Amino acid sequence: MSKRTTGLIILTVICLLLITSCSDLEIIDVGWSDQDSVQETTESLSREDQIDHILRLVSNRENSLLKNYITAESFNRYGDDQIITRQQEVDKRLGVRQIDLRDISLLDILSDKNIEVYEMVMSLVTDYGPIERPLTLTFILNEKLDRWELEWTPAAIFPGLTANNDIVVEILQAPRGTIYDRSGRELAVDGLKQQVGAVSGVYDMSKHADVAALLDMTKEEVERKMSQSWIRDNMFVPLQIASSYAPDQVAHFSEYGLSVRTIQSRLYPYDDAFAHLIGYVADVTFEGDDDPKHETYRSGDVEGKRGLEAHFEEELRPERGVRVSLTGGNNEVLFERLATAGKDYYLTVDAELQRKIFETVQEYTASTTAIDPISGDILALVSTPSFSPNSMSAGISNHEYQALVNDSRLPLLNRFQLRYPPGSTFKIATSIAAFNSGVLSESTTKTITGSNWQHNSSWGGYYVSRIVVKNEPQDLISAISISDNIFFAQLVTDMGVDVFYDELLNLGLNENVPSEYPFYRSQITNSGEPGTEIMMADTAYGQGQLQITQVHLAAIYASLVNGGNIYEPHVLKGHEGTIWKENICNSENLRLLRKAMRNSVTTTHVNTVNRDYANFAGKSGTVQRGWDEELEEQVIDTWFIGFDNDNPTMILATQLQDMHKREDNASAFSLWGEIMDHIYENGAYQVP
Template sequence: MMKRFAILLTMGTITLLGGCGGPDAPEAELEAYINEWKEGNYSSMYTHFTSETKSAMTEEQFVKQYKNIMTDIEMDKLEVGLPSEEDVKEDNEKTVRLPFEVEMETIAGPVSFQKEAVMKLEETEEGEEWLIDWDPSFLLPNYAEGDKVRIQALEAERGQIFDRNGSSLAVNGTAVQIGVNAGAIDEAGKEALAKVLGSKKGFIDEQLSQSWVQDGYFVPLKTVASSNEALIQKATAVTGATTSSKAVRVYPYGASAAHLTGYTGEINAEELKENEGYAQGDQIGKRGLEQLFEEQLKETDGVQLFIEKEKGEPVVIAKKEPQNGQDVKVTINAEMQKLLFEQYGGTAGTASAVEPKTGEVLALVSSPSFDPNEFAMGVSGERYTALQDNPKQPLLNRFAAAYSPGSTMKPITASVAMKAKKLNPSEGKTITGLQWQKDSSWGNYRVTRVSESSAPVTLKSALVASDNIYFAMAALETGADQLKTGLQSFGFGTDYPFAYPLRDSQVSNSGEFESDILLADTGYGQGEVLTTMTHLANAYGAFLNSGSIMNPLLKLDDEPSVWQKELVTTDQAAIIKEGLRGVVERGTAQAANIEGMAVSGKTGTAEIKAEQGTTGKENGLFVSYDMNNPAFVLAFLVEDAANEGGSKLAVDKTSAFYVKWKLRNK
């Protein structure tokens, strides 16, 4: 019967004696050896070996070889089941056999085996002693002299990201590493290769001078897409240059979805401190969905520990299976994302599309952009600096930013005022002239509208004409407290419940309306009110979804749920929708009056001022949907559009999108 013996940090008292003044019992000698093993004292382990064992290797050889192996396999939690007296098998007076069991943890998981120790009674300087006829199988099963212990990494795959239709947003692929065989390229070859790669000879020399490089080793210099056949062909034409394949993350939609997908890169020192389960050289999500869903996407490599036999097949003694990351499916429609991005043509701006009945976010566009594949393959410092210094700011994620909504705010102001019973939508307001102020306390400040009215202004006519004065009056009549509360019910000044981190919308910088002028300006979307395009598109869902705004969704398997409800009545929503259709039929968005569709929406020109009473840069906006098929609300913003007609540019680009989208979905 084996007795389970958990090895202690200090040698236990050995009580089994062969007799007074005689050698220790063989069981005690084996126990002493095991204690030395646990303590990592390989020199002392060697003292327990027979003379025959010692003749086959020196103490130095034993310590160097086997201590390194145990360290490399990360041996831990060693437990040994030692024999009891009845387990001892005696061959003769000087030879006994002691069965024992070993359990340990290793880098590849638990290892357990049974072993029979042959103990021999030998004469030593100290007198007779029981010594171990040792061989490598005392340390690991099936391990014999001449064999090699191998540790093999079993690579797992990172989870992939797909859109709602199964199109690939971020997948695992391969790229080509262009490099050189050390010792096979001359100085002229280095010059030629550096020119092809857009690098410098000094860089190639630096890579070849690394401590690990030996003649014949492949030294990578640049990773490129496998589709870049022309560059690969030019590079490999240089004597000494060659290629190798490399696993990389691939982003099929490139720049059109770069700010959405983000990219992966090698983990840095700071990230190593903040994240458990990573090692130097591992890949980690750096931005976008890759970073947001890192926990689900992250793979865990496996490892196997095996004996490479000098003769015979390898023997696996422990194996930790690789665990692939989980795939993520998002609500995004990648083709819509791409088509919207293309409408910008490099112009700065952002767009978002949201399904009003479910809250599913179909597009998150930021322009201009960058190619995430460059980053996944390893962007050079020079290239990164160029992107960073680009005045168009392609690295800036605009869909996460909040903007002044301009006149696209007016339907929301009207909804709040109607719910507060401060606005009768069918009752006309008599407004004269192009400018208006509440009273003389405003000094020189006045609200300005684009055109005069020939009749009392109703809500519908105010939406069509985009009458700033009408909505400034509505905000003042609603009052600061009720307008603030009403805007909060639309999500302004609250946490926006979206999985992707966006800036929260605000009613003002302080969260309060500190003056009547600020209150009035907010009514028509100026002042200090800010919103993301996603929130704005989501908010318009209230007019199409029985007065409710849905929680915005990013993961496709999330269940739709209501975020805010009872914002407008059915009758109030109908009036607003008629006004929004009128904007396209006879108002400021007539370019969007597309045959076969009933596009409805609200334009906006948001002036970005340093302070009230001054002029500034203008952004053009258009929030719209097809009344015949309101499958999504699209909020489209173009930055710095004053010289391009303000909101007209947003309308033109949105219209071009609708025409192409309609053709694509016939």
């Protein structure tokens, strides 16, 4: 190495030493975390460790201890109200969970060795997200006590905070996601409603009857609401929420001491027609302090309680935003996270079709499903009797809710979601199984005599019975038209139990319905295995242990008009034409089934389903669903599933429950015809 090179190296080292010695910053490695114990006192520490100890107290928010290590001037100026109480208030307001002081540096800029100034970053983890702020703290040496003391200011609570300003937390809101039908009609949307109430002390308690008549309530409802234990003088007591009030109603409000407020609310434009499908939102409820929902919701938030509002809660729910700022001066924004609107959903349902169906069936205990046979789209899902999601969302009284719960017609029960024995409507599925197994064709005939039949003596005393007795040879068209149970039971014994069971599996039974909506899974037997020959013979005509949802059975019927495919029945747009089961039956056999179903309408159901304006085809079913203990009778349901044979744009399935309780002649067959009358008022139905 040359002398010149050696000289340059020595010169460089000397320069570096000079630069270091002249620096006004000293980086401090505190070597502790905010979880370390801080119970020791500064008197037991060296001067170098005393500041470290005080910084721990600041970080750990132990201000009750910290106040013992601040200057007398600071304590006299601010006192416990600022040092302790205000710190607790700020932490609660921000939801402070953790504080970390990092990048701590000593400023070497003062000639007075009794003062030390440190710069650092205060990092806070809050309910609204992380916040970082630069912080400067000054320490004064108390020579009498031989210790460092903090010159405390409100900035030690939150950098930038003074005695004359404050932290403001603004919650930023965004709308919940809107639910639309296939044409963009709103089914659930955020909006405004009017809330009418009485001002206690001004309201005339003798006017309950008049107010009830004005608001279309009962006197008992008004009296109950105005007698609640929490009411004090001059308080607004909500009586009713509505989309709007007529001018002639509003004109009388002041007369009775009533007033109206406009409130944010969830609106359901089609109300009870979509109650079970859409559901409703209401105030969030918590199960104790440990409920994980506390991480997401706050008191006063709403959550989906039923239907799609609950099923898609996580996506529909908006993300709350927040703005944290300091008052005074330029209102510095310390932190801001914009609110995010909930996700919008577009459904496959046709709101106007749903409305027409609901208007027809609303007084019945019934369930109706409509699907597009070409795409698999669900067009309507109706369950009746129903309830008002607008009322539920606005908040009904416990008395009103209990009335719904105790209603023997079960208006809160979602019938289209459940599975039921389908009765003779299942004979179409049995026919497809028989076609595919080779025991049934267009030329197949069976000669059955009498009203009862059993396969052999192994059945003991059990017989399959039929209502219509036809002793001459009959083919499939005749068997479907008169709904001959024995004909279809014999198809099962011809196939064999295992073959029949496997053929039903090919139609999707025992599988979850591939849909966004949580329909119940259909089942062939309780055990999930082939049943006895008697049980499977009963299954052929929709009894035994067979249970299936309307939407699944309607999807099977759709194969009759779309070329033999079972499409996935979706409720959300974007999945059109997704095949679930492909080519379940050949075109000739499908044509034969449609012919048989058309014949069933023109013969058996000529007075209930047959119409001049359309060539309807379909299949009915009557089923024993259980035993009514109160009436000591069989629970009887009727079904009808059909379509327009010339314009098969929709498969419509209707189930009318609890026929044994009815005194009229209504059935699912007659109800299906009435529904189609309403739908076809302006011509054949076309999927929008």
